[in-house]
Amino acid sequence: MVDYSSKLFLGFDLSTQQLKIIVTDEDLKPLKTYNVEFDSQYKSKYGIHKGVKANEEDGEVISPVLMWLDAIDYLFTQMKQDDFPFDKVVGISGSGQQHGSIYWSHEAESLLNNLKPNQDLSKQLTNAFSWEYSPNWQDHSTNSEASDFHNAVGKENLAKITGSRAHLRFTGLQIRKFATRSHKSEYEKTSRISIVSSFVTSILLGKIANLEESDACGMNLYNISKSSYNEDLLALAAGVNSKIDKVDKSDPIYEKSIDEVRQKLGDITPITYESSGEISNYFVERYKFNKNCKIYSFTGDNLATILSLPLQPNDCLVSLGTSTTVLLITKNYEPSSQYHLFKHPTMPEHYMGMLCYCNGSLAREKARDEINKKYKLDQKSWDKFNELLDSQKAFDNKLGIYFPLGEIIPHAPAQTIRAILKDGEIEKCKIGDEFKIEDDACAIVESQTLSCRLRAGPMLSKSGDANKEESTDEINEAYNKLIDTFGQLKTDGKDQTKDSLIARPNRCYYVGGASNNLSIINKMGSIFGPINGNYKVEIPNACALGGAYKASWSYKCEEEKKFIPYDDYIKKLFDTNDELKDLKCEDKWIEYFKGVGMLAKMEETLMEVD
Known part of the structure; x- marks a missing residue:
C-alpha cells in the first residue's frame, strides 16, 4: 500500500511513444508511476506507429495532438480508479519532447477557459488547433529551411546566437516550413504557437502559457546572450528575411510579418521558480484536484533529465545507449555548431551543454x-x-x-x-x-x-x-x-586553449545500457579524470522524475519566498549511498x-x- 500521507508532486513526461506520470513526496521519494503507451491504446484511432505518423517520401514525422489530450484524461482516469488522492497534489511540472510545435486556433483560448468536466479534453478541444499535428523530433523534412537559416546568418554565427546550428527538428525551421511551404492557410488561422512543454502547461492551466526559456533555446530563434528573440531569425520563420526571401526591411510586410510571428510565439518566461498559475477548474471538478494546486512551467526532456540528479556546475551526465549523449552543467557560454547549449531550467546564469553522437x-x-x-x-x-x-x-x-x-x-x-x-x-x-x-x-x-x-x-x-x-x-x-x-590543436575549426585542454569535469555520472559494462565505464572514467569521482547511476523515469523534482523545488522556494539554489536543494535530499555507485576509476x-x-x-x- 502506497503511503500518501504528505504533500504530493506530479512529474509528467510526454515522449514520442508514451505519457508517463510519476508521483513523489516532499522528500523526493518516488511513490508510484502511471503510464500509457500510445500504440497499445491509440494505434487504430490515430493511425500511428511508434507514436507517430511518418511519410518516408518527404521525411515528415508528426504526432496527433488530440492523442496527447486523450492520454492525459486516460492516466488521470486510471489514477482516479486507483483511489489516488488528487487533493494532496500541491505542485505539477514535467517535460515534453523537445522542439515540437503546436498550432492553436483563434478559438483555443476560449475553449480552454470553458472546459466542461463531464466531457473528454480531445472532444472539447478539436477546434482549438489550426493544425491537428505536431512535428516530431525525428522529422527531417526541413532540409531547405536548414539551408536558409545557415545561408542567412552563417552556421557558426547561428550557433553563437541560439546555442545550436540549424537542426531539421528545431522549431524555427518547422515554423518556416509551415508558414511558407506546407500549411500557409493554417498558419494564417494560427493565433499562438506552443512548444510541447508549454502545450502541456497550457492544458493544465486552462489558458495558453508562455514558452519556458530553457526549452525555447531549442528553436533557432532565441538570442541566448541577449535573452530576446532575434529579428533576422524571426524574419526567416515568417518568410520575409531580407537576404533569403528578398523582402526589403522598409517594406511594411516585413515588420508586419515579424510582429505576427512574435505575437504567435508569445513571450518567453525567464528562468524562475514561480508558478504559472493554479490548475484548471476542469481537473478540479473532474478528478478532484485541490484548486490551489500549482502548475510550474514544463521544460524539455533532456533538460528535465539533468534535474533528476544532484548535478552541480561542471558535472557531466554520460548516457551510453545506441547513441552517446553527454549533458553537462556549465557557467560558460561557449557555443559551437557541433553541439548544443541551452539555458539551465532551474539555475540562473548556468547552461546545459549537450553533445549528441550517432555512433555509440x-x-x-x-x-x-x-x-x-x-x-x-x-x-x-x-x-x-x-x-x-x-x-x-x-x-x-x-x-x-x-x-x-x-x-x-x-x-x-x-x-x-x-x-x-x-x-x-x-x-x-x-x-x-x-x-x-x-x-x-x-x-x-x-x-x-x-x-x-x-x-x-x-x-x-x-x-x-x-x-x-x-x-x-x-x-x-x-x-x-x-x-x-602536436602544435596548435583545433576542434571543429576552432583553436583549443590551454584552459580548455586542461579543464576537467567535477563529477561524471554514467547511465544507459553500456553503463552496465564496468570495463567500458572504468576506461572512460580514467580518461575523463573528473576531480571528484565517477559514478554509475540508475535513474528510471528520469524525465518525469526531473519534472516532479522541479515542482517540489519551486513549491519550496515559493513557500519560503526566496530562491533556493537547485543543486543545494537536490543534494540535501538525495541519498547518494543508495542511488550512486562510486566507480573508483x-x-x-x-x-x-x-x-x-x-x-x-x-x-x-x-x-x-x-
Missing part, C-alpha cells in the same frame, strides 16, 4: 563482433573485449575513428580510420602487425571518450572550479609536451593528453568531413 554502442558492438569472430567466441559476449580493455596498462599510441554510421559530431560520413603515433608523427594504418584487431577494443572506447573530452573542454574551461588544481608542475609539463608534439587523465592531441590531429588531417 553500435560502433563498439561492431568492434566486439570482429574480435569474437577471430577467437571463435559467442558473438554477443563482451568477455574478450572487456579483458582487452582491462589489461591495457597505459595508452599505447594507437587510436581509431569508428563511424559505421554518418556522425553528427564531427559532421562526417561513415568511415573507419586507424592510426599509430610514431616519433611524434601520426601514421594511418590497416589491420596488420602494428595494429591488430584486438587493438580496436581500447582504441574505440578511447577515441569516443577523447572526443567528448575535447569538446567538453571549452564549455568547462572558465566554469567554476574546473581548473582549480590545474597549475601543478605535472600538468604544465604534460600540456607543454602536448603542444611541442584509475585516473589516467594526464596520460591521455597524448591521446587528446592524436585525435584532434586525426580529425583535422585524416578524416573525411561532410
Whole structure:
C-alpha cells in the first residue's frame, strides 16, 4: 500500500511513444508511476506507429495532438480508479519532447477557459488547433529551411546566437516550413504557437502559457546572450528575411510579418521558480484536484533529465545507449555548431551543454563482433573485449575513428580510420602487425571518450572550479609536451586553449545500457579524470522524475519566498549511498593528453568531413 500521507508532486513526461506520470513526496521519494503507451491504446484511432505518423517520401514525422489530450484524461482516469488522492497534489511540472510545435486556433483560448468536466479534453478541444499535428523530433523534412537559416546568418554565427546550428527538428525551421511551404492557410488561422512543454502547461492551466526559456533555446530563434528573440531569425520563420526571401526591411510586410510571428510565439518566461498559475477548474471538478494546486512551467526532456540528479556546475551526465549523449552543467557560454547549449531550467546564469553522437554502442558492438569472430567466441559476449580493455596498462599510441554510421559530431560520413603515433608523427594504418584487431577494443572506447573530452573542454574551461588544481608542475609539463608534439590543436575549426585542454569535469555520472559494462565505464572514467569521482547511476523515469523534482523545488522556494539554489536543494535530499555507485576509476587523465592531441590531429588531417 502506497503511503500518501504528505504533500504530493506530479512529474509528467510526454515522449514520442508514451505519457508517463510519476508521483513523489516532499522528500523526493518516488511513490508510484502511471503510464500509457500510445500504440497499445491509440494505434487504430490515430493511425500511428511508434507514436507517430511518418511519410518516408518527404521525411515528415508528426504526432496527433488530440492523442496527447486523450492520454492525459486516460492516466488521470486510471489514477482516479486507483483511489489516488488528487487533493494532496500541491505542485505539477514535467517535460515534453523537445522542439515540437503546436498550432492553436483563434478559438483555443476560449475553449480552454470553458472546459466542461463531464466531457473528454480531445472532444472539447478539436477546434482549438489550426493544425491537428505536431512535428516530431525525428522529422527531417526541413532540409531547405536548414539551408536558409545557415545561408542567412552563417552556421557558426547561428550557433553563437541560439546555442545550436540549424537542426531539421528545431522549431524555427518547422515554423518556416509551415508558414511558407506546407500549411500557409493554417498558419494564417494560427493565433499562438506552443512548444510541447508549454502545450502541456497550457492544458493544465486552462489558458495558453508562455514558452519556458530553457526549452525555447531549442528553436533557432532565441538570442541566448541577449535573452530576446532575434529579428533576422524571426524574419526567416515568417518568410520575409531580407537576404533569403528578398523582402526589403522598409517594406511594411516585413515588420508586419515579424510582429505576427512574435505575437504567435508569445513571450518567453525567464528562468524562475514561480508558478504559472493554479490548475484548471476542469481537473478540479473532474478528478478532484485541490484548486490551489500549482502548475510550474514544463521544460524539455533532456533538460528535465539533468534535474533528476544532484548535478552541480561542471558535472557531466554520460548516457551510453545506441547513441552517446553527454549533458553537462556549465557557467560558460561557449557555443559551437557541433553541439548544443541551452539555458539551465532551474539555475540562473548556468547552461546545459549537450553533445549528441550517432555512433555509440553500435560502433563498439561492431568492434566486439570482429574480435569474437577471430577467437571463435559467442558473438554477443563482451568477455574478450572487456579483458582487452582491462589489461591495457597505459595508452599505447594507437587510436581509431569508428563511424559505421554518418556522425553528427564531427559532421562526417561513415568511415573507419586507424592510426599509430610514431616519433611524434601520426601514421594511418590497416589491420596488420602494428595494429591488430584486438587493438580496436581500447582504441574505440578511447577515441569516443577523447572526443567528448575535447569538446567538453571549452564549455568547462572558465566554469567554476574546473581548473582549480590545474597549475601543478605535472600538468604544465604534460600540456607543454602536448603542444611541442602536436602544435596548435583545433576542434571543429576552432583553436583549443590551454584552459580548455586542461579543464576537467567535477563529477561524471554514467547511465544507459553500456553503463552496465564496468570495463567500458572504468576506461572512460580514467580518461575523463573528473576531480571528484565517477559514478554509475540508475535513474528510471528520469524525465518525469526531473519534472516532479522541479515542482517540489519551486513549491519550496515559493513557500519560503526566496530562491533556493537547485543543486543545494537536490543534494540535501538525495541519498547518494543508495542511488550512486562510486566507480573508483584509475585516473589516467594526464596520460591521455597524448591521446587528446592524436585525435584532434586525426580529425583535422585524416578524416573525411561532410
